[in-house]
Amino acid sequence: AQKITQTQPGMFVQEKEAVTLDCTYDTSDPSYGLFWYKQPSSGEMIFLIYQGSYDQQNATEGRYSLNFQKARKSANLVISASQLGDSAMYFCAMKTAGNNRKLIWGLGTSLAVNP
Amino acid sequence: DAGVIQSPRHEVTEMGQEVTLRCKPISGHNSLFWYRQTMMRGLELLIYFNNNVPIDDSGMPEDRFSAKMPNASFSTLKIQPSEPRDSAVYFCASSHSPGQRNTEAFFGQGTRLTVV
Numbered sequence: 001a002q003k004i005t006q007t008q009p010g011m012f013v014q015e016k017e018a019v020t021l022d023c024t025y026d027t028s029d030p031s032y033g034l035f036w037y038k039q040p041s042s043g044e045m046i047f048l049i050y051q052g053s054y055d056q057q058n059a060t061e062g063r064y065s066l067n068f069q070k071a072r073k074s075a076n077l078v079i080s081a082s083q084l085g086d087s088a089m090y091f092c093a094m095k096t097a098g099n100n101r102k103l104i105w106g107l108g109t110s111l112a113v114n115p
Numbered sequence: 116d117a118g119v120i121q122s123p124r125h126e127v128t129e130m131g132q133e134v135t136l137r138c139k140p141i142s143g144h145n146s147l148f149w150y151r152q153t154m155m156r157g158l159e160l161l162i163y164f165n166n167n168v169p170i171d172d173s174g175m176p177e178d179r180f181s182a183k184m185p186n187a188s189f190s191t192l193k194i195q196p197s198e199p200r201d202s203a204v205y206f207c208a209s210s211h212s213p214g215q216r217n218t219e220a221f222f223g224q225g226t227r228l229t230v231v
Contacts, residue, residue: 035219037222042224043204043224043225043227044222044223044224044225045206045208045222046222047219047220047221050219091158095218102148102160102163102171103148103160103220105157105158106157107157108157
């Protein structure tokens, strides 16, 4: 079964500190892609970062990096130097060839950045 | 690029009424997705189209829901008759061919539907 699990319903972090949002996935498909999206209170879904299952290096995009541990089937999002504007819901998602290439979503983690 | 455009942004309707949500995908994208988001269930894929053809509608909750994509630049999601439990935020998203693993989906701003 294809599944994404985000075990942290809510997280707090102090401004300027780093925070890790957990994501584990389950798939038997050897080829898959992992995505992180941000949803601020305004409601839109914003793509943050992508990691492919065959990528040798962890993905990075500015202050976002993905800690990809294939053997553990985890794809944690690391946000460095948190800013107040990082307060939002964060969703992990997976796309596999075996699942008709549609995105499978976790339930999200709500991040609050404290000043 | 205007992004994915959804209308209306907010809709309040009475139970039993027909509701039509509209979406204009990003030009050049050939895949379109309709999602529903609620607190209880999170993001649920309702249906997706590739090259205007419905590929997977297994997420459509029941016959009251229908979706069409008459051309590459327009899609509708219709609920008839609407019920209070349909209250949710409905997102439309588009992407390039889903065959590419690394193709992210771009989302519209959503339609917040309230059925009273």
